[in-house]
Amino acid sequence: MLEKAINGSSKYWIWIASLLLIIGVAGLAWMKQLDQGLVITGMSRDVTWGFYIAQFTFLVGVAAGGVMLVLPYYLHDYKAFGRITVLGEFLAIASIVMCLLFIIADMGFPSRLMNVIIYASPDSMLFWDMIVLNGYLFLNILVGWNVLEAERNGVPAKKWVKIFALISIPWAFGIHTVTAYLYCGLPGRGFWLSAIIAPRFLASAFAAGPAFLIILATILKKTTGFDSGEKALRTLSKIVCYALIANVFFFICEVFVVFYSQNPEHMDHFIYLFWGTGNLVPFMWASMILMVTGIVLLLIPKYRNNLSLLPWICGIVFIGTWLDKGLGFVTGGFVPNPLHEYTEYAPTALELVISMGIFATGFLVLTLLFKMVVGIKQESGDTTPH
Amino acid sequence: MSDKLKVLAGLLVLAVLITLPFWLNAGKSGAAPEIVIAEAAKKAGNCVESKEWMAANHMALLDQWRDVVVREGKHIYVSESGQEFNMSLSSGENSCLGCHTSTAEFCDSCHDYTGVGTLYCWECHIDPSKENK
Amino acid sequence: MKESRRKFLKIAGVSAIGIGTGSVLTAFASSGSKEEKAAQAAGARFKHRAESLKAGHWGMVIDTRKIDADLAAKIQETCHSIHNVPGIEGKQELKWIWPSDYKHVFPMQTNPYVSEQLKKAPILALCNHCENPPCVRVCPTKATFQREDGIIMMDFHRCIGCRFCMAGCPYGARSFNFRDPKPFIKEMDPMYPHRMIGVVEKCNFCDERLARGQMPACVEVSKGAILFGDLDDPDSNVRKALRANTTIRRKPSLGTSPSVYYIV
């Protein structure tokens, strides 16, 4: 099957080459970071995690979002997802790869990364995050690969594959829960010190992940002719809609607790993000507007069911959730700092270049995997749903 | 070019590769550096453990020391002969560099010769012999 | 014969040492107490220095009333110079102890009518060496850990620079080496190492001085404004001071139980 990924048209190779080019440039930037330290980033003594960890957090969500295909298919035997479940699993693989790379990019001393295993520390949520992320990566490779291979061979997948597929369902919830626990168990950080962080993460993940899948499915159809099926996309769009509603609802719950209680330790972060003078204010409002717009458009069947409009709505949802989680959430927790001082954060150009490199790596992995899927669907004549 | 010539050419390349050290070493003595024992060390008479043992195991000992000092707060090493030593690389008289005053002559010459990896000790610990320059 | 047996024991010993202290081969299984046992079984012995100061739980009492701006600056300067803390300006600065003011050090304990003295006083902020430290909890490599005597230590050899401890610390006591600190250290103190790019550092209660039988540097230069002693010993100077004065700790509601007390 791997040979499918290394045989393609010239357009395919141009796309691969451009990704490699970005990766190469970012690699140079990363070398600079290794040489000079994280001084090249916009992070500071007060805002110790920035764009890298924010992207990591968001992408864990995209990875977990794949479960919105796996769950209905494996638990409820929802047939319409059968032929694209593997897309969700492979999206998860690419996302986890990016997550791991973002963590490495964020490390001050990456050459010591094995210390996390050598001096395993079960008290630390980062240790568990390492376990769940790698476990999820393994599960998705195992399940995705075997299912695809069985499909190619025209036989049902082996029984044990289904067991691992079922394990991967709670595991998907697990990865984002543990990622939320990285934040919400820290006593001094009022913005994150909330039991609703994990549910919020999951809700936004289940909106962003499937939304991204819808966009990818549209691109696949345009570029390769592989059709995920209208029914599958419609169901996915409903999932996006309700997950997004839950996300906004949870956010409102948070806002209520914070502002009705008037507890400044918690409130000051919200004020900083929405009414402050900082960099993030416009982005946060944009996020809110995009998410609400997304909900409205998705709730109206006329728009939701319009398959040429849907990817654009999904784009709105995706950007909205990204601004919220991939931009505001991490920085918002660090400002104000524990001494109630305000230090601004903005990523530097180099930080963004390195991030682009990681995104490009993720897209490279995604492209290779999807190329394989489409190749096999084409081989077995399964490019349109029956 | 016939196959035989190609193979002969290949064998020539292989021969050059195999004998590369001989060519590269030609005209060089390749002699081992003199290990200079500093005056202070000579005066002390003996190291923490026997010379041979230290030559082979100092890195493991230092690795252990750094953990014991940092993590257990113990600073004294009692050697096999019962002698006590300050477990410190560079701070003060009774430290490693207290006796072996020149890292260039003592550490580097041997490390460079055997090529056993770059020392990153001095990225944090202060090497007085270099600091003064 | 004798010689070779001795040699053999040595080899066995060092293999065990290697095993014991987190040398890679078997570090996966080792834990603190085992380490020591393995080391001892191997015939290697380690001792505290006879002169080193010991305590059940080290604590510090800072009398904010006795510290003025000059003294605070001197304390910071002394601490930073003996620990080779680089003098980097700006938001990527590094600091172990530094004067701030009441409303920042005690952000939720201030009020509009706080005394003029307190409003102006330079309040020293440093690592609180919490009894229940979140930073230790979150560290994925045990690079920051709690010693038996309560000191929260950093093991610079082990830190991976993930900065989770900085996110975990509710007191902003930790700094990160965003860049090579070396060029920013004015005068290198050979008695203490400096750091590499990419590790976190903070106040260590002058562990290296305690081991030599000396009080922490800040205590020494504070002219009595900072007391340091054993919180477990009812007769210690710090316990006496705590008995005699009203003291507060930073962010008590977080349950971290700092070992640094402030007389206000």
Place this chain on the structure above:
Amino acid sequence: MVDIPNADELIQIDRTPGKESWMDVPPDLSEGRFCYPAKPKTLEYLGLPNARVWSPSDEDWQLPPDWQKIVHEGFKERLDKYRSLKVFMDICVRCGACADKCHYYIGSGDPKNMPVLRAELLRSIYRNDFTMAGKILGRIAGARKLTPQVIKEWFSYFYQCTECRRCSVYCPYGIDTAEITMMARELLNLLGLNINWIKDPVANCSRTGNHLGIQPQNMVEIIDFFCDDIEEITGVRPNPTFNRKGAEVLFITPSGDAFADPGTYTYMGYLMLFEAIGLDYTISTYASEGGNFGLFTSSDMMKKINAKMYHEAERLGVKWILGGECGHMWRVINQYMDTMNGPTGPKMEIPKSPITGTVFKNAASTKMVHIAEFTADLIRNGKLNLKPGRNDHLKVTYHDSCNPARAMGMLDEPRYVLQNVCNNFYEMPENTIREQTFCCGSGSGLNTEEIMELRMRGGLPRANAVKHVHDKYGVNMLSCVCAIDRAVLPPLMDYWVPGVSVTGLHELVGNALVLDGEHERETNLRFEPLENAEGADE
């Protein structure tokens, strides 16, 4: 004839090797497990040694007295003559990548059908006779003495290899079991051990010019029949010429196409094609065989049989030779012909299609063009009037024959033709086509009746892939460009995938081709009524 189990039983294959060392396991030479030996008369005609009546199931094979010396000398001679043999004897690391690539291994589970072990049968003797380690250490070094049992093992397993070269594709060093089998069969021949199904055609070919022993007058008759049929079906009668001097092109195809269905329909296809384009060609009754069973017995035999092609081309004064659909024929033409019997005489020219003007540069020296290449070029240049709709009742898949695939690389030309002459074309799974294609199970002279079970086993992977597309798309026609395929795939399909017929490429071409002045066709070349006769794609 031994009964063979049914398909459901046969597919229960246990691949676990036994506990005993393979060196101690004797070959199974019971009835049904071997091909019948050649008759003394045949060997005598061919001048081969040790002609006698014997059977592989005999205890005593009546080997000549100095047989060990003969094998040793023969082995040595071949090591000195073939670098391939020498290198392949030495460099195998027994990684096992080839193990399950062999159709006989997949279908039988017999470990000695793993290509690596098949080669070890020879290597063990090589080590014993020609390496220091083997001489000193014996079995520890993987060496063993040459005993009559070894010879029996060789006979058994080197006639269970179809020289399909699939293992060679996967081998990291390109070790080619076909090469090893060819050497082993040559060694066996030195002892007079050979099989009738190969030797008979070889003898026939020497004498009458073709494997089947069709004599000149019969050849003319058969083709005349074809012309009758074509005339009946289309109203147009092709007029082939025989042994005509001065023709531009000499056409040579395997005699199987002239003799047995469904190859005959393919032959009709050729004739119709040549008629349609007005090709100036002739057919030789002397060089009337494209195939070359010499390939399956010895290099000398191959050369002798092959020599007729250039000899006849020279005599007739043609410019170039057009070759029909055949598998091993094309291995010989592509990899051996020019080396063995070239260069061609001065009258021959670099092949150039008289219709399209295309120069076949890739055949510049051998001057022989494959008809699939020739037809593909015609279609590409719009020279053929085709109605692919006439093949609409067929769902067609394509079997890459081993030799055109792995000893030539002719993969896309026949596919191009297929896609232009029929509307329903489906590929089999990718692991089983193109360079990864599976043998029909009866190649290299093993298409004999007495080993039917082995043939069904060997054909299992190919049949299974056909079954896949048969179940999935309703494929009912298996096309191929090989005469042996056309002979052996029909029973294979009947056994494993009933409902799938077999056709040559040019039968489909013939069906789709519109001849000038033809009347409306009511049947296809098999005289089966055309359901939606004509107009299907108008």
Place this chain on the structure above:
Amino acid sequence: MNQHLLYSLAAVLVLGLIGYAGGSGMPYLFGVIIPYAAMVLFFAGFAMRMLGWVKSPVPFRIPTTCGQQQSFSWIQHSKYDNPSNKRDVLVRMLLEIFLFRSLFRNTKNEIREGKVVYNLEIWLWLFGLIFHYSFLVVLVRHLRFFLEPIPALLKVVEMLDGILQIGLPGILLSGFLLLGAALFLFARRILIPQVRYISLTADYFPVLLIASIAGTGILMRYVAKVDIFTVKQMTMSLATFSPVVPEGIGGLFYAHFFLVCVLFAYFPFSKLMHSGGIFLSPTRNMANNSRAVRHINPWNPKLKFVTYADYEDEFREKMIEAGLPVEKKE
């Protein structure tokens, strides 16, 4: 246990012990004579094998074609799977030698539910690559024992090999990868029934030998340390043809060193010669252009075959009867 496996285990063990004991007993033999002899044997043996192979001609052009031949301009030619000129053959060979391309194609099949199914089998390729490349890095790294001063490039290699900062002395990844991959290849030989069935002493022995070499090297570096300074003095003396055998190098070193010597000496007479043989494999190193360019067989025999004249003599009457033209009318 399988006799081949038993012999190999015993051989490696005995050889290791010989090296261990021999180093202290006869240091000059094990430190100087055997190493030089092994090197000479390696090169002479290698050359002998290669020249031996090349002595036999390649009578026919027999490439295994793994893709579309070169034919029309409008049919895409698989240049590197079915090369038609020397340049493309070179590319094919390079891909084979550096990326193990043929092995990359590997799949494994089984029969499930009446179907032949083809599954991923990438591990042999992957671990094969790891094995060979880590061996290369280990080999290159060891040049530091034979060069003084040590070239900067070697230091870079070592730095990259030790990029993960684990323990002291720092872990060099290649050694562990080599050991791991060797053990994988060994385990595969034991665990897969088919591969076990075909394995010979000559298959177990080299992989165990290499694993032992990696193992003793790892032991020396990380556990039972040897005095590396003295070792280098010795290796440098070998590299400058002024051999001296210093005292006090441990037996473990001699075990390692002797096993390496055994490997070198054994190399040319074993399957390890696939390293040289791969260059000479006619199914891979030839272009598929024999229809366009005539290939010469140096021993092409002259053979008598049935000519047209013979044929006509036999069938003349029938031919005339059938109206076929004949050359000679009687």
